[in-house]
Amino acid sequence: MRKAKLLWKFILWMLLVPFLAVFVLFLELFIFLLNAIINFEFHWEEIDSFNGMKEEWRCAISYLKRNWNED
Numbered sequence: 001m002r003k004a005k006l007l008w009k010f011i012l013w014m015l016l017v018p019f020l021a022v023f024v025l026f027l028e029l030f031i032f033l034l035n036a037i038i039n040f041e042f043h044w045e046e047i048d049s050f051n052g053m054k055e056e057w058r059c060a061i062s063y064l065k066r067n068w069n070e071d
Helices: 002-047 050-070
Strands: none
Touching: none
């Protein structure tokens, strides 16, 4: 009887683990997006215009193009 109880606990836990993993992944995604929004807002004050933002994206894309084949 005791082994049967342990087996049911094990089975229920194994059914619950994937849902916990998905919950943790969504939590990490939420924190990542929140961090990106906060960083963007603070960075936006420094840039102070769309032209600065456009220039920053252009620099980032040109950097990626230059370093794409260096791997």
